[in-house]
Amino acid sequence: MVNQPPITHDLFTDTERQNDAGAAFVLQSKGEWWHAGFHLTTAIVGPTILTLPYAFRGLGWGLGFFCLTIMAVVTFYSYFLMSKVLDHCEKAGRRHIRFRELAADVLGSGWMFYFVIFIQTAINTGVGIGAILLAGQCLEILYSSLNPNGSMKLYEFIAIVTGVMIILSQLPTFHSLRHVNLGSLLLSLGYAFLVVAACIIAARSKEAPTREYTLESSPKSRTFSAFTSISILAAIFGNGILPEIQATLAPPASGKMVKGLIMCYSVIFVTFYAIAGSGYWVFGNKATSNILQSLLPDSGPSLAPTWILGLAVIFVLLQLLAIGLVYSQVAYEIMEKQSADVKKGMFSKRNLIPRLILRTLYMIMCGFFAAMLPFFGDISAVVGAIGFIPLDFILPMLLYNITHNPPKSSLTYSINLAIIFVFSGVGLMGAFSSIRKLVLDAQQFKLFSNDVVD
Numbered sequence: 001m002v003n004q005p006p007i008t009h010d011l012f013t014d015t016e017r018q019n020d021a022g023a024a025f026v027l028q029s030k031g032e033w034w035h036a037g038f039h040l041t042t043a044i045v046g047p048t049i050l051t052l053p054y055a056f057r058g059l060g061w062g063l064g065f066f067c068l069t070i071m072a073v074v075t076f077y078s079y080f081l082m083s084k085v086l087d088h089c090e091k092a093g094r095r096h097i098r099f100r101e102l103a104a105d106v107l108g109s110g111w112m113f114y115f116v117i118f119i120q121t122a123i124n125t126g127v128g129i130g131a132i133l134l135a136g137q138c139l140e141i142l143y144s145s146l147n148p149n150g151s152m153k154l155y156e157f158i159a160i161v162t163g164v165m166i167i168l169s170q171l172p173t174f175h176s177l178r179h180v181n182l183g184s185l186l187l188s189l190g191y192a193f194l195v196v197a198a199c200i201i202a203a204r205s206k207e208a209p210t211r212e213y214t215l216e217s218s219p220k221s222r223t224f225s226a227f228t229s230i231s232i233l234a235a236i237f238g239n240g241i242l243p244e245i246q247a248t249l250a251p252p253a254s255g256k257m258v259k260g261l262i263m264c265y266s267v268i269f270v271t272f273y274a275i276a277g278s279g280y281w282v283f284g285n286k287a288t289s290n291i292l293q294s295l296l297p298d299s300g301p302s303l304a305p306t307w308i309l310g311l312a313v314i315f316v317l318l319q320l321l322a323i324g325l326v327y328s329q330v331a332y333e334i335m336e337k338q339s340a341d342v343k344k345g346m347f348s349k350r351n352l353i354p355r356l357i358l359r360t361l362y363m364i365m366c367g368f369f370a371a372m373l374p375f376f377g378d379i380s381a382v383v384g385a386i387g388f389i390p391l392d393f394i395l396p397m398l399l400y401n402i403t404h405n406p407p408k409s410s411l412t413y414s415i416n417l418a419i420i421f422v423f424s425g426v427g428l429m430g431a432f433s434s435i436r437k438l439v440l441d442a443q444q445f446k447l448f449s450n451d452v453v454d
Contacts, residue, residue, distance in 0.1 A: 022337030023247075025346050026329060027097050028173040031248040033256035037263030038181035039174070039248065040079075042326050043239045045188045045267050047134060047316045050195070052272060053279025053287035053294070055232040058225030060215055061280070067230055068276060074419060075237040076265055078392055081400040081416075082242050083257035088403045090252060097247030098333075099240065099391070106399045116395075119387040121334075123240050124327045125366065131324035133370040135161040138317035141296075142310065155371040162367030165324055169359040172346055174248045174329045177322070184322035185267060191315035192271040198295050198304035198312070199278035205303050211284045224433070231430030234423070236272075238388030244330060292316075324366075331362055389427030394420050 056064035089096055089105065096102040099120055104113035136158035143150055143157070171177060202208055216222045242257075249256050279291040288294045292312065295303050302309060339354040397416035406412040 019342055020337055021340035021342040021351070022333035022335075023097055024342045025336055025340060025351070026173055026333035027244060027247040028175045029097070029247060029253075030175050030250055031178060033249065033259040034263065035175065035178040035181075036245055036249055036257055036260030038178055038185055039245045039326060040239070040242075040260050040264040041188065041267050042181040042184040042319075042322050043241060043245070044237060044264060045185070045271055046319060046323050047191075047290075048236045049188075049192070049272055049275050050279075050291045050316075051232060051236065051289050052276035053283060053291050054289045055229040055236075056276055056280040057285050057287055058215070058222075058229035060213060063226070064229075064276065064280065065273075067233055068272060071230075071233045071237050072265065072268060072272070074423075075239075075392065076261060078396040078419070079239075079242055079261055080258060082396040083246065083261070085396070085399045085403050086243060086246055086257070087254045090254065095251060095253075096243060099243045102243050103395060103399065106402050116391070117334075119391060120240055120330055123238075123387045123391070124330045127327040128324050128331075128366045129370045129373075131320045131327070132158060132161050132165060132367050133373075135317050135320040135324075136370065138313050138320070141313055142317075145306070145310065158367055158371045161321075162363055162370075164321065165367070166360050166363045168321060168325055169328065169332075169363050170356065171325070172355070174244070174326075174333075177325055177329075180322050180325065184319050187315045187319040187322075188267065188271055191312040191319075192275055194308050194312040194315070195291060195295075196274045196278045198308050199282045199291070201305065201308075202295055202303035203282045207300060207303055209283060209286050211282070212286070213280075213284045215285070227426070227429040228433045230426055231433060234393070234426060234430065235388055238392050240388060240391035241327070241330060244333070328359075328362065328366075332359060335359075335362070386427070386431050389423055389430070393423035393427070 052068070059067055085106065086096060086102065089102065094105060096105060100113045100116040103116045104110065136154055139157040139160060140152075140154050143152060168180075171180070216225055245260075246253050246257050275291065279287055279294070283291075283294050286294070292309065295309055297303070335358045336351075336355065339358060340351045344350045397420050400406075401413060401416055406416075
C-alpha cells in the first residue's frame, strides 16, 4: 500500500464523524448503484445540452463530433479515476463522502480543503441561481405563448419558481431525491427526443433556414471560436460533486459508482449526439445558443408544432427543479453540519426548524440573485471555466497518481499528466473567452431586467 502524506488537520476523526449531522442526515448512505446513476445523470444531462448545435458552429461536423467524443471519454475516465481513489481510501479505512475532505487527505494540505470548498460552493450556488433563472424564463415563454399581451414580468416567474424550490428543498437527504432524479433522467430523454423530432419537422418546413456549415473565414477567428466551443463542451460535461454522490451509496461503495457512470453515459450517448447532430444539421452556422430559440424564432412562425415545443419547454422546466435540488445538497450539508444536532432525530423540532429556516433563506437568496442578475449566464460561464476544470480534469488525475502511484514511465501516468496540461490550457482559454464575452455584454446588463442576456 502506498504511504499517504501526513494529514495536517483533524477533520476525519471518529469523534468528528459521529457528531457530523451533515454526513448523517444530508449525505445519508443508503443508496444502490442505480440511485447514483440517477443523481449523476441529473448533474450532467441538463438543458445545457441544448447549446450543443451552437458549439458545433465553431467546430464543424468532423471536429465537432471528435471533440464531443473526446470530452465524453475524458470525463468518464476522470470520474472513473475518482471512484478508484475513493475505493482506495475506503479500503484503507478512510471513507470520504466530501470532495474537500478527499482532496485534503490525499494531498495532505489544509489549504486544499478550503480551495475545493470555495470552488465547489461557487459552482453549486451558481448552478442553483442559473436553474431558477432558466426555469423562470421557461415559465415566461409558456405564459407569453398563451397570453402575448400579458403584464407579468420575468422576476415574477422567478419568484414563483423560488417558492416551489423552497417547498422541494425540504426533502431532507440526498438519498430522498432518488425518485425525483429518476424523473429527471426520463425528462432529459423526453425533451431530447422532442427536440430531435422538432428538428426533423423543421428541416422539411418551407421556413427552414438555408443550411450553411462553413466556418469563419479568418484563421484567427476560427481558432478563437473553436476554443470557445471546446470550453462550452467542457462546461456541459462538468460535474464537481462526484464524491458527494458516491456518499449516498451504502458501504461498501466499491464498484457501484462505475455502474452508475455507465448508466449516466448511456443517457449521455443518446441525448448529446442526437441533439448535436439534428440541431446542427438543420441550422448549421445559424444555430443559436439554445436550439429551442432557433425553433421558436422571435419573428415569423415556429418551425415545428407548438405542442411539441411547448411540451419540451415543460420538460426542461421540470428538470431544472431537480437540477437545482441536486446542486444545493453541498450547501445543505455544510449548513446542517454546523446547525443540526446528530443526537436528535432528523425530524425532531430541534433539527426541523433550523433546516426549514436555513434552506428557505438559501433558496430566497438564489431567487433574489436570479431576478437581480438575468445576465448571470455570463458570470457563471467565468466561474464554470475557472471551477469545473480544476475539479473535473485536474484533481482526479492528480489524486489518482498520488494514491495509486503508477510508474512515471507507464501509459496511465502519461495520460493523466497530458490531461492535466491540456485541460489547464483549455480552462485558461475558456476563462479568457468567458471574461471577454462578459465585457462585450456589459452594456446590455440591467438589474432586474425582463430580458435575459444570452
